[in-house]
Amino acid sequence: MIVAALAVPFVVGLLLMLGRRFVSGRAAAWIGVAATTVSMVLVAAVWEGREGVSGEVDVAWIESVGARLHLGLTAVSWPFALMTAFIAVLCCLWLVADDTSPALVGLVLVIGASALGVFGSLDALLLFVFFELALVPMWFVIAWWSDADRDVARRAATRFLLFTVTGSALLLVGIVVAAVEGGRLELTALRPTAVAIVLMTLGLAVKTPVVPLHTWLPDAHSSAPTVGSVLLASVFLKLGTYGLIVFVLPSDHLGVVAPYLAVASSVGIVWSALACYAQDDLKRLIAYSSIGHMGFVVLAISTRSEAGLAAAVFGSVAHGVVTGLLFFAAGSMKDRYGTTSMAGIGRGLYGRAPWLAATFVLAAVASLGLPGLAGFWGEVLSLRAAYDVGSVLTRPVAWTALGLALVGIALTTAYVVRAVRLLAQGEPSALEADRDLGRREVVVMGALVAVVVVLGLVPQLLLDLYGPVYVGVAR
Known part of the structure; x- marks a missing residue:
């Protein structure tokens, strides 16, 4: 099958x-x-x-x-x-x-x-x-079906391709080094050396992306059509986090890169939140927020613990459905108003398109980690994994990363509240394009809303997959 x-x-x-x-x-x-x-x-x-x-x-x-x-x-x-x-x-x-x-x-x-x-x-x-x-088809999606200027879109697509191909080259060299050392290519038998782990980590950090290797992401998202942005956030970024889980997390040499992953990911959580607060373009805001969410996943991976493994998988899945919902909501606004500028869309969506506004707000608060929604559990488990330190980090490094992540959560709340106020609340500035969700939008976004709520209320649907029987089997 x-x-x-x-x-x-x-x-x-x-x-x-x-x-x-x-x-x-x-x-x-x-x-x-x-x-x-x-x-x-x-x-x-x-x-x-x-x-x-x-x-x-x-x-x-x-x-x-x-x-x-x-x-x-x-x-x-x-x-x-x-x-x-x-x-x-x-x-x-x-x-x-x-x-x-x-x-x-x-x-x-x-x-x-x-x-x-x-x-x-x-x-x-x-x-x-x-x-x-997956790389070349994504280039065509961004470059040929963008709503942005064709030259701008092609530059963004080419930058995406150059970054990710470079990351792929590093990953391939790491795989070759590991295979030569261990003599086998099966994931369960692969034994990467310290050099191979460094190469693999760098290559996968580009795709995740980890700060400062993230610069291709905002332009790619802002240029891509709605389905392109959804695929980039919900699927493509997961190729990076999944690669870190199966190649790097189980390795005996994780300690070589774990401190750098912990620090870079926690710095990325703070930096991306500050970048989000400065955005007017909704798609760029969601793109920068993805860097922060992936930061929680990478922080969890760097701890090499049961809680860290569960956090990495749950956080990746939660980000996929929550950010997919955000990009679909942004796409609905773009279809109506011809822009994803929050100033151009205007305030008071609660009064102009109440179901669209409610869907966007639910996705936004799920993104900041509101309890009862999917985004909460990935963040909490990542924080718990950092607090417990894990098997490869030192306490000063783990708790410093934990402190930065907590600052990032506070900043995330600030930019989410700002976005909600700029779009959903306030005196309605009625436009001719105002209309609420159509049937196609209700089906697509309703399905994602259901998953976001179910995973938030019944997290054991995923968490029960990870227990003592599965320690160290990330491959």
Whole structure:
């Protein structure tokens, strides 16, 4: 089933791109919905429990280097894969419109299938191949379907590609060094040296992104179309955090990079919150907020603890659904008002489009970590992991990072409250474009709202996957 879950959206995506002249945009989007729904059902059905590997497939691939087509889902990778398939379904639903390009739907399917390949790979070289398959389609999504100026969009897309390809090169060299040292490419058998861990960490830090390797992200988000921003935040950034979990967290040499990850991530939490407070463009604000949220995930990883592993996975999934909801809400505002400038959209959305305003506010407060919503648990578990110090950090480093993260939470509250006041509250400045959520928007954003609330109220749906039986099995 895991092979079919990857193959169905990938093949359908390629067919839509090749046959874009023979199918309408609306029909292509519905075909995409069907393909991604099949993929999501297969990913859900393959799960056999947290002990062991679900849906394992292992056949020879490149025997000369020991690489294998080894696929399967673990307690770490399954939530990432299920979230990716779910987000892909919603992106295709969002594209159900007469002016949708079949090629864009095809690219969304290929990106989603490639990400599923990353999360399903149990061979390091196979994981890297899927890693790279997502890059070029994302370049086209940003460069060709941007609402921004074409030259600006292409510069942002090219910057995204250059940064991430450089990170990929470092990751590949790290994999090669580790494979030469250990003689095997299976993730469970890979034994990275200290040099390999440094290279892998740098490469994955670009994709996560970790400050100061984050500078490609705001421009890419502000230039991308709505589904491009959702895929970047909900799926693409998770390739970086997942890579840190499977390559770096279990390593005996994590202590070499852990202090730097802890400090850089906590500084990023504070810095991104300050950057958010200075933004007028809503999409750039959400993009900078992602840097802070990924900071909590990386801080959790740097502790190498049970709480840290649970925090990293839960925080990644929570960020995927919450930030996806924020970008869909921002996309709805862009569709109405032709801008994502908060000044241009105007105040008083509660009175002008109450359901749109309520959805945005719920996503915003979930983003700051309000108890009862999904964003809360990832942050709390990360703070708990830092407080407990973990097995590789020293107490001064862990508690310094903890203190900075707490400052970042206070600053996050400030910029979220500012955004809510600038958009939802105040005297309504009625515009002709004012209208509330349509049926497509209700379905897409309603599905995400449901997940945000359920994960916030019933976190054990994910947290029960991680316990003593799973210590050290991040690969």
